[in-house]
Amino acid sequence: MTDLLTAVNEGRHHDVPALVLRLDGAGRRSALAELKELRKEVRGWDWRRRDKVRKALLVAGASCHTGAAGCAAWIGGRDLRDWVRSPYQLILTALKDRDPAWLGDLAVRLAARPMASSAEYAFVAELARIACRPVPTTDGMVESWAELVDESRWRRRSGRVPLAEALRADPHVAVMAPRLLELPQVPPRVTVHGAPDSDDHWPAALASLADEKVLDRSLLLDQCMTRLVRGGAVGEQRFFLSVLLRLGMTDAEEGGRLRDWTAMAADGVTVVASHAQAVLTRLEERGELPTRELADVSLSVLFRPEKKLARAQLTLLGKALRRDATAAGELLPVVAEAFAGEDIVLQEQALKLVARHLPADDDALRAELSSSAARLGAVHRESVAALFGGLVEDVPEDAAPYEELLPAAPAPGPLRPAPEGVAELVEEVAALLKSRSWYGASASAPAPSSVADHERLLDGLVRRAATDRAGLAAALREALAGSRIADEDSGPPRSDPQYVTTASALSVMVASLLGRVTDRDFRQWHENTPRGGSCAHTELNSMLLARVQEAADAVRTGRLPFLLATPTRENGSLDPADLIGRLRAYRSMGVEAGPADFGQALLRLCRSGGEEAAVAADALGTPEGDRVAAWLRADDPVAPLLRHGTSDDRPARGARWRRSAADVLDALFAAEERRPARVELPAAFPWLVRPPLSGIQNCYHWGAQQSAHWVTTFPEDPETLAAWLTPDLMRAADDGNRGAAWILPPLVETGGEVGPAAHLALAYGLGARHAEDRISAVDALLVLAARGRLDAALLGRALADLVDRDAVKVTRLADSTGTAAGTGAYRTVLAVLAHALPGVLACEKQPRGLGDLLSVAADCAERCGTDGLAPIAGLAATAARKGASQTVRQAGRLLIAFGPSREESGARS
Incomplete structure (x- = not known):
């Protein structure tokens, strides 16, 4: 025992197995007590000294345990593991005198613990082999097996081998590969599988082994279908779909899983739902898709956010109606559900389907569909009237006037005094x-x-x-x-x-x-x-x-x-x-x-x-x-902002590498030095005399720092604070930094004038990349409107200016303004967009998402009316363009809501 402890203290781990094998049971128990004390002491050592004895301590402690549970706990101890390869072969040598059943028990216990490397898998697999037991298939073992297979491809003398060859040579592939598809989270090394023709493609390798009968193809199909129906992360879903496509399915196999395809089409991620929709189309063409099943799944797919899926589902419904005209009574009410959506193209497609397949002798169905068509906007009014005649319900003349819904204007409460005791x-x-x-x-x-x-x-x-x-x-x-x-x-x-x-x-x-x-x-x-x-x-x-x-x-x-x-x-x-x-x-x-x-x-x-x-x-x-x-x-702010406009030497759209926060904002802001009333501020406040962009390039903060005391530093001067913090919001919109827009709601709740700086900061927040930042900006917009301090023209022009500079994306503005309108603030949102759209429509290159932004404006106009708002310049020209794009259709819808003026009518003609 003394020799063993000396070898451990000196770090001679290769000598430990022979020394342990010379000890009897009592000697090993005595040595184990000393090793446990040494383990406690080692934790406080310097890392160099600790690393010297760690391997020897691991081998000695594991081999001195007489119980499998204690041995597994010792081997699995995190403090005894090192970044280099652990000495598992030495442990096997030291345990060679143990009973095979004991080694099998140890293998099962180790497999149940979290695993840190592929070496642990190899160790447990060898224990199971010696004990003549099946290799354990716990989640940790399966993950480590996948890692070991990948590592083994690099150790061949002939060079790196294809993944399929490495799997084919593995003795446990028939057991481990199916379990790989059952893991709660498939390892990234498997799901990130590279190009389909590469040697690293796991789906191709698994399908190849299934073709060779090494793996059970039907089992793999069942597992993939189960995971696709269950749903999950997009990366994993793409992996299982790729395996499924590689395996291939016969017509009979597709037809026997109808419920699975409908579930995927209704709730799966986009790529999975698209594939399921394609399968349902094939089933319909073969006459294997019952009308009831088609109707049920369509009710879900038509309300998915992906427009492409919804439009494809209407196409599928049209095919079913052409194949079986008697299904109109069951399918056309489903088609009419698209009338309640926001996609004007989808509405028009559904209206055409109804017009084409509506039976002439079914008055009850006609009445039901006409009631649904009453939900369509003014842009479809003529088509609806031509189809249903007097059955369309008009808006009653004595309807209640529109009422804007805004949150209660927040009022700051008094500061409580500090406790006296x-x-x-x-x-x-x-x-x-x-x-x-x-x-x-x-x-x-x-x-x-x-x-x-x-x-x-x-x-x-x-x-x-x-x-x-x-x-x-x-x-x-x-x-x-x-x-x-x-x-x-x-x-x-x-x-x-x-x-x-x-x-x-x-x-x-x-x-x-x-x-x-x-x-x-x-x-x-x-x-x-x-x-x-x-x-x-x-x-x-x-x-x-x-x-x-x-x-x-x-x-x-x-x-x-x-x-x-x-x-x-x-x-x-x-x-x-x-x-x-x-x-x-x-x-x-x-x-x-x-x-x-x-x-x-x-x-x-x-x-x-x-x-x-x-x-x-x-x-x-x-x-x-x-x-x-x-x-x-004094009636001027601390750092008066003199200009909010454009610059002749600004970079072109899309030239992000030529822009910086200072370059963009310097064209929007300029400040003058303080008036005499503002002199003699303390030494800690000298930066107030400078323009609000000085020092912006010297910021080394990661993301936007969030300190609520910034707002209470300038509770009566939101313009100065907004000017200084706008660079954070610009990065939230342009670079995707997260969290900067938290400042907007408390900023607009301050006193003092809310001018161009605060409105520009709000514009950047509405165009932020992350949804949580846009939500903060929407909250600020609603609070500003509720307090009567929103300058819709100023905010609208700022949004148009930022779109023109390619500083914010129109798709994000459509999302944020749509969210604000959804709270009931339709008039507020329309007033802002009415001043933003002329500049956006005038962009040399039509920005992506313009149709969605026009849709938000049109929805607001139809709900609240356009009284008091001037016609939108450029709207008629956009609506008069050739084609039937979302932008053209939504522009026409908004134009109808506004009513064309003389100038707009002339431009349209």
């Missing part, structure tokens, strides 16, 4: 610090409540520290015991403005109260304050950090009774009366306002108080009062 205050502070990450940004949209909690607790700490700093510090130290912020050896909190959050900023104040921040730390923090040239995220964060550090320094010296910039409302807005009252208290106590705190108070100040508030500020007779008065009297 020390225990309650400390409890909330500890909960906030322990429940949120100190650094970085959340992957989801931040909760505005986090900012409200931060502001009220920060003010509460300052107020309590002014009266009982020692008691507050003692309570904080007790509540935060065991956390890093209270650890005397962990150093001061990190204060990196790139990744600061409200929780990490609050930790700066807490650390100062606990005496963990030195004068040197404060000097370093002051020296590291950004002086310009950073990205918007960093500089917005620096404002929060500068204010908290300033307050922490003031609390340490005991000269700060309370903060000036604590908001009045949860959205960050500060009432003038509150600020003037706090400045009056500062004057009476002889307290000097902190530059960062006062600067933030100015940026939060609500300027709705008018001249009366300005006079009250003048009456203070202090420099701060004079600056508040000048701020209240």
Whole structure:
């Protein structure tokens, strides 16, 4: 035993099997106890020393176990595995004196555990062979088998062999290959199978073995059909369909699985549904598709989002009606269901089918179909009237007028005061610090409540520290015991403005109260304050950090009774009366306002108080009062935006490599320096004097950082904040970055003027790549409309400008505007599109998805009417084009809803 332990400690794993075989049962049990202690000790070693003994420890421990369960647990231990090949052959050697039944039990137990490599499969398979047992076919074993087969193709001396040859040579292929098709998730190395004629094509290899009778073809067919009916990820579904197509199916096999094909056509992924639809077409041509089954499946397929499938299903229904005219009573009502869809081409195709196959002597069927046809729009009204005559139901003249459905305009609530008692205050502070990450940004949209909690607790700490700093510090130290912020050896909190959050900023104040921040730390923090040239995220964060550090320094010296910039409302807005009252208290106590705190108070100040508030500020007779008065009297934003237009030297459509965020936005924005009323802002805010695009190329954040305190930094100036954060939204639309549009709903809930910058940011959000970002933009659009602050013309022109610049895709705009209209805001959406479509229709090259966007506009116009809206320039010319494309048809539909003007009529003729 001593020799064995010495060999293990020295890492001589090749010597271990012989040493173990020399031990009896009692010796192995004694050695195992020592090996378990060594295993615990090894976990704390340096990685180089640990790797030296890991293999020897694995072999020794496995071979010293007398029970199969313990041996399997030891071998499967993650801490004993290495990135290099594990010594399974040595374990086999050390276990050669065991009973075959024991080895078979070990194989079964190991197969039931997760497997990390193909070497484990080979080890278990060898154990099963020695025990004369079938190889286990657990999911882990099957996945590792597929990996081993792929690896074995590279080890041949003759070079890489085709996959079919490697499978043919494998002794377990007849058992493992069918199980491969039953895995909950087929390994990517199998589903990503390459070109059909390549040597890596798994479907071709499996079909080849089935032709050679190595695999059971009928079993493979059953498994593929089962998985295709069950559904799943698109990649896996393509794989099973490819195997099915390679195997081939006879007419009898196709006809015997009718229910499977109908299920696939109704619910399968697009590629599977398309194949099932083709099979159903063949069955119909052979007369093997019952009318009832066709009707049932058509009711599902006609409402699938894929227009191609729905139109092909109508074609199939037409074939069935031509073959059997007596089926009209059962199939035509199904065809009429297409009248309720949004695809105008599908509606027209269904209407033609009804006209062609409607029996002349079936009045009941005619009445039923005419009722369904009443749902068609005005573009089909003449055709419907010609087909059904007076049976078409007209809209009653006394119908209720259209009413727009918009969400209730949100109103920010007042900010609750901080708890007055020390225990309650400390409890909330500890909960906030322990429940949120100190650094970085959340992957989801931040909760505005986090900012409200931060502001009220920060003010509460300052107020309590002014009266009982020692008691507050003692309570904080007790509540935060065991956390890093209270650890005397962990150093001061990190204060990196790139990744600061409200929780990490609050930790700066807490650390100062606990005496963990030195004068040197404060000097370093002051020296590291950004002086310009950073990205918007960093500089917005620096404002929060500068204010908290300033307050922490003031609390340490005991000269700060309370903060000036604590908001009045949860959205960050500060009432003038509150600020003037706090400045009056500062004057009476002889307290000097902190530059960062006062600067933030100015940026939060609500300027709705008018001249009366300005006079009250003048009456203070202090420099701060004079600056508040000048701020209240100024009517321009912090960084006025002068231009929102186009540039003559912009890159051509599609030339994405020639564009950057700064290039695109520089043509849309320009800013002037602040007026004299805006001077003397603190050193942490110098970036406000620059145009809003400075430093954009210096942003190294991954994706859009999400910090709710950005909105409360400018609660009364959404234009400045929108200008600085629009690059994030541009990347969400152009590059596909995810999550940037979270800022839009809180942005439009702020006070102040919502102008070109905010509308441009909203336009980018409506054209974002990811659906969740577009949903955020739709929420912002509805809130803006509900508050009466939406400039439909401004937003519409911004959308047209971005489409013209190839900065957003029309298909995404169709999705987002359709979603907004679906909430009941048809008039709002139509007003925006009425100003966007002239520019979109004027594009030199028709953008993809224009028909869908016109469909949204036409649907809105038919629901809410067009009163007060001017005719859309270019609409008549588009509707008069040759052909029957979706764009032409939807343009005609929208033109009917608007009613052509004289100019439009002339253009159409």
